[in-house]
Amino acid sequence: MDNTPLHFDRATIAREGRSLEWLEADGLGGFASGTINGLRTRRYHALLLTATDPPVHRVALVNGLNAWLETDTGSYPLSSQLYGPDYVAPDALPFIAEFISEPWPAWTFALSETCTLRYEIFVPHESSTVVLSWKIEGTPSSRMRLHVRPFFSGRDFHSLHHENAQFRFAPASDPDAPRLRWQFYDALPAVVAETNGAYAHDPHWYRNFLYTEEYARGLDSTEELASPGMLEFDLAAERAILIFSADGFAPHLKDPPQSAEELYARFSSAEKSRRAAFPSPLHRAADAFFVQRGKGRSLIAGYPWFGEWGRDTFVALRGLCLATDRLQEAHDILGEWAGAVSQGMMPNRFPDRGEPPEYNSADAALWYIVAVHEFLEKTLATDQQNFLSDVAPLLKAVEDILSAYCTGTRYGIHRDEDGLLACGEIGMQLTWMDARIGNWVVTPRIGKPVEVEALWINALWIAMRHNPRWKPFYETALASFTTRFWNPDRGCLYDVVDAEHQPGACDASLRPNQIFAIGGLPLQLLDPGRAAAIVKLVEEKLWTPLGLRTLAPGEFNYCPHYEGNVIHRDGSYHQGTVWPWLAGPFIEAWLRVHGNTLAAKAEAHNRFLTPLLEHLRHAGIGHVSEIADAEAPHTPRGCPFQAWSLSALLHLRGLLSQ
Numbered sequence: 001m002d003n004t005p006l007h008f009d010r011a012t013i014a015r016e017g018r019s020l021e022w023l024e025a026d027g028l029g030g031f032a033s034g035t036i037n038g039l040r041t042r043r044y045h046a047l048l049l050t051a052t053d054p055p056v057h058r059v060a061l062v063n064g065l066n067a068w069l070e071t072d073t074g075s076y077p078l079s080s081q082l083y084g085p086d087y088v089a090p091d092a093l094p095f096i097a098e099f100i101s102e103p104w105p106a107w108t109f110a111l112s113e114t115c116t117l118r119y120e121i122f123v124p125h126e127s128s129t130v131v132l133s134w135k136i137e138g139t140p141s142s143r144m145r146l147h148v149r150p151f152f153s154g155r156d157f158h159s160l161h162h163e164n165a166q167f168r169f170a171p172a173s174d175p176d177a178p179r180l181r182w183q184f185y186d187a188l189p190a191v192v193a194e195t196n197g198a199y200a201h202d203p204h205w206y207r208n209f210l211y212t213e214e215y216a217r218g219l220d221s222t223e224e225l226a227s228p229g230m231l232e233f234d235l236a237a238e239r240a241i242l243i244f245s246a247d248g249f250a251p252h253l254k255d256p257p258q259s260a261e262e263l264y265a266r267f268s269s270a271e272k273s274r275r276a277a278f279p280s281p282l283h284r285a286a287d288a289f290f291v292q293r294g295k296g297r298s299l300i301a302g303y304p305w306f307g308e309w310g311r312d313t314f315v316a317l318r319g320l321c322l323a324t325d326r327l328q329e330a331h332d333i334l335g336e337w338a339g340a341v342s343q344g345m346m347p348n349r350f351p352d353r354g355e356p357p358e359y360n361s362a363d364a365a366l367w368y369i370v371a372v373h374e375f376l377e378k379t380l381a382t383d384q385q386n387f388l389s390d391v392a393p394l395l396k397a398v399e400d401i402l403s404a405y406c407t408g409t410r411y412g413i414h415r416d417e418d419g420l421l422a423c424g425e426i427g428m429q430l431t432w433m434d435a436r437i438g439n440w441v442v443t444p445r446i447g448k449p450v451e452v453e454a455l456w457i458n459a460l461w462i463a464m465r466h467n468p469r470w471k472p473f474y475e476t477a478l479a480s481f482t483t484r485f486w487n488p489d490r491g492c493l494y495d496v497v498d499a500e501h502q503p504g505a506c507d508a509s510l511r512p513n514q515i516f517a518i519g520g521l522p523l524q525l526l527d528p529g530r531a532a533a534i535v536k537l538v539e540e541k542l543w544t545p546l547g548l549r550t551l552a553p554g555e556f557n558y559c560p561h562y563e564g565n566v567i568h569r570d571g572s573y574h575q576g577t578v579w580p581w582l583a584g585p586f587i588e589a590w591l592r593v594h595g596n597t598l599a600a601k602a603e604a605h606n607r608f609l610t611p612l613l614e615h616l617r618h619a620g621i622g623h624v625s626e627i628a629d630a631e632a633p634h635t636p637r638g639c640p641f642q643a644w645s646l647s648a649l650l651h652l653r654g655l656l657s658q
Contacts, residue, residue, distance in 0.1 A: 005102030005281070006621055013037050013096050018212070021045075021620050021640050022105040023303055024123035024130070025288035028249065029055025032123050032130045033304055036099040036621070038080040038092055038107075040064050042213045043223070044304030047121070049157055050128040050189060050246040055291035055300060056307055056352045058157040061184075061191050062130070062244045063225050066090070066149040069117065069235065072141040076111060078119060078134070084210040084222050101621055102284075103275045114139040117235070124267045125274060126292070128189075128249035131267050134233070134240040144235035148242060151206060151225040152191065154184040158305065158352075160223045169203035169228040178260055181247065182228060190247040196260040197231035197240060218565025239264070282650055285622045286320045289643040290329060296336035297329050301349075302626055302639035308350040310337065310364035311432055312644050314371040315581065319647025322378045323654045330375045331387050337368060338397040344404020345413075348434075362413050362423040362430040365401040366455035372398060373462040373522060395466055402463055402470065405456075412501070418484065419476030420448050421456040422498065433513075433550065433574040437567055443574045447498040447505070451513040453481050458521045481525060485517075491533045493517060510552035512542050512582050519592055520585025532593040538586060545611030546628040546636070547580035547645075553630070560631040562638070576630035577637070583612060584648030588655065601656045609656060612649055624649055 008020065017037025024032040029051030035041055040063070048062035067078040068090065077090035097110040104122035111117055115138040122131050134146055153161035171180040171193075180193040193199075207224045215221035233240035241260040245253055252263065278284040289299045293308070299320065301312035313333065321330035340347050340357065346364040347357035372394045379387045405421060408414035411430055413423040423430050424446030427439060431449050435442040460474035485493045487506070493514035496507040515538055517525040524531065541552040551558050551574070559572030587608050594600040612624065619625045620640030627638040 005100050006617060007101075008036055008099040008621075010097050013099055014093060016618075017093070017096075019619065022101065022121075023288060023620060023623070023641050024104060024121060025291075025300075025303065026051075026123045026128055027126045027287075027291055028128060029058060029291045029300065029307075030128050030246075030249075031288075031303055032121060034064075034105075036105075036107075037096065039082045039088070040209070041082065041211055042304065043160055043211050043221075044157055045211075046157075047130045047132070048128065048191065048244045048246060050249055051291075052189060052246075052249070054249075055293060055298060056350065058352060059188055060153050060155055060157050060161075061189070061246060063151045063153050063161075063223075065132075065151060066147075066227075067119075067134070068147050069111070070143065070145045070147065071111070072143045073112075076109065076117075078109060078117065078146075081206075082210050082212065084208045086210065086212070102281060103272055112138075115141070122268070122271055124271055127251055128246035129252070129267075130244050131264060132242045132244075133264060134235060136235045140236050142236065146197075146233040146235045146240050148197065148231045148233070148240075149227050149229070150193075150231075150242075150244075151227050152182065152184060153223070153225055154188045160220055161225060163205045163207065163224040163226075167226050169226060170201070171199070171228060179257070184226070189249060192245045192247050192250070192253060194243040194245070194260050194263055195231060195241060196238065197233040197242065199229055199231050201229040203228050216563070217569065243267075281622055282616075282646070282653070283324050285646055286324055286650060288623075288641065289316065289320055289646075290326075293336060297332040298336060299333060299643055301643050303620075303641040304639065306639060306642075307352045310340075310346040310348055311361055311367055313337065314346075314364065314367035316643040316647040317371045318374055319584070319650035320643060322374055323647075323650040325382070327375070327379060327382075327384055327387055330371075330378075331390070334368075334372055334375060334394050335390070338393045341365070341397050341400050343409045344401045345409055346401075359410060360428060360430060361434075362411070362421070362449075363432065363452050363455050365405070366452070366459045369398050369401060369459040369462055370455065370521060398459075398463055399467065402459060402473075406473070415473070416448070416498075418480040419473065420453050420480050420484070420497075421477075422448055422501065423452060424501070431513075435570040435573040437570050442571055445496050445507070446500050447496045447502075447507075448484075449496050449513065450485055450493050451516040453477070453485070454516040454521055454525060457481060457525060458523050461523050478525065481517075485514075486530065490537075492537050493534065509555055510537075510541055511550060512538060512548040512579075512586070514538070515548070515582070515585050515589050518585075519587070519589025524592055528593065531589070535586075535589050535593045539590070543586065543608075544578050544628070544630070544634050546583075546615060546625070546634050547578050547612075547648075548582035548586055549576050549578050549630045550574040551576045551630075558630070561629045561635075562627060563629075573627070578628040578630055578634060579626075580612065580615075580624050580628070580645040581642070581648045583608065584651055587652055591655070601658075605656045609649075609652055612652075 020036045046060045069076045077092040095109045098108040106120045109117040155161045183190040299313045301309040345359045348361035406415040416422045433443040464470035494506040499505040542549040559575040562577045619636035623641040624645035625636035626642040628634045
């Protein structure tokens with residue numbers, strides 16, 4: 001993928017437009033998103049979605065709009081709405097000639113052979129603001145009246161909005177500035193509109209909006225939205241501008257008022273310059289996941305519904321920070337999380353609604369140690385040792401994690417007599433395969449999971465470079481791993497040994513977790529012969545164009561598709577479903593056993609990386625999806641914008657270009 005913007009023509013938009021999504025993140029946890037054909041198919045599709053306690057407590061404020069253009073020759077719809085049971089009205093699709101992704105989402109509407117309309121959406125960095133503009137290009141008719149009717153809600157972004165008597169339609173106008181201000185509900189930020197259009201109050205409820213992605217997921221899928229009135233613009237005379245902001249979360253609202261035209265010029269100029277500074281669209285895509293957290297920085301695990309997850313953050317840091325030379329952000333993120341260690345554990349996630357952090361992961365803290373190591377290695381390799389003056393908190397966190405894991409911490413996590421790490425209790429999901437439905441833990445993996453042991457041994461190896469007391473711990477664990485995990489019957493590694501804490505019991509399921517003994521971590525744990533056998537088997541049974549399956553076809557409980565309601569989806573989440581983030585450790589392992597030569601890198605690029613690059617044109621455009629179906633055509637599923645999936649791609653591009 002070069003610096004060429006992604007274009008989608010009329011035919012592609014008509015054929016795939018509902019499944020191709022765009023994202024504009026604000027760097028605070030909020031965002032705007034939608035589909036390239038204009039239909040809102042998710043409850044998360046909105047124009048102004050604000051993190052009221054950045055980066056969490058997210059609320060949808062401006063959900064969408066109806067727009068149409070009246071000319072001398074007729075009326076043209078410029079937006080589309082989807083109503084239940086599956087009815088589109090109005091339908092702007094016949095007039096959309098093109099969608100382009102860079103520098104921000106833009107649509108071209110064909111009005112005649114000599115006249116088009118360009119509609120743009122962008123979100124200024126670190127402001128809960130969305131900028132919308134419509135501009136005629138070519139030869140306009142004498143009458144070009146644009147009408148815009150916005151749709152508002154004011155609800156948690158996971159929820160849906162319904163008609164009620166408490167919604168306040170009436171705006172307050174600002175006599176000193178071209179602003180309208182709506183305070184829908186007392187507990188939410190007010191929405192401020194700055195525009196060069198004329199507002200006419202005309203309140204209505206719009207009912208029965210249908211979100212087909214929610215329906216397909218077995219969730220509530222219809223919503224009612226409020227529309228206070230309409231805005232009218234003369235497009236024959238000037239560009240139409242409409243800027244929505246969340247009061248209290250948009251710094252420019254504290255400045256002396258400016259006209260809509262001045263604000264548009266200010267925002268667009270600043271954003272074009274900021275985005276042009278990134279060396280590639282992939283680097284710009286990576287930027288979407290960086291968010292403020294208090295006075296520090298953090299990473300969002302995925303859009304539209306994920307928040308901050310410990311494991312995802314530390315895995316994604318390799319590609320999003322280190323491969324993109326964002327060492328300051330890496331330093332800040334690791335420093336922020338260093339203060340979150342509790343009984344040696346890192347939070348699995350920070351909930352979005354203000355609950356306490358969840359400490360229910362055996363491996364997140366170990367991934368933290370790996371991330372610290374790779375950050376330090378990168379700073380030394382690039383001679384940016386200014387970051388090394390403030391690493392004491394990071395190394396202290398490493399010591400605290402390993403000490404607590406040795407003596408024992410929550411959920412049975414402890415160093416066992418063989419030097420390996422035992423973990424797990426009934427009813428808990430502690431590894432990255434963490435699907436749970438009520439009291440049903442789909443893949444409990446209690447005992448000694450193979451990737452947890454690979455992480456444990458790598459963490460001990462890293463720690464002994466700073467403190468020699470960890471050397472005997474490392475040597476004992478490595479010796480036990482080498483003798484205990486090899487499955488001679490299948491020529492690969494067991495997925496779990498001492499399964500269910502039963503000495504000698506082994507889970508021989510063919511899963512991708514064993515690849516971490518060879519790739520994806522600093523230290524390879526196996527001899528060349530065994531490593532080559534595992535890579536060959538994993539490629540044959542688990543590799544797909546979008547990453548590795550989580551369970552091989554033919555294995556017990558293998559699921560070929562991720563679809564249906566919550567029970568069906570979560571039941572298949574790690575039972576065959578493909579995860580693109582696993583492409584990173586697999587390709588790294590493949591290179592390690594094939595010599596890591598220029599020829600091997602070229603082969604790996606053509607065979608493995610090219611399909612991942614092609615995926616950038618599908619699902620979340622310019623991004624990599626969370627998951628995909630285990631069977632062809634490997635339909636993308638889950639979050640269309642996933643941090644550790646994109647991280648793997650960024651890391652691999654750097655690895656294969658060296």
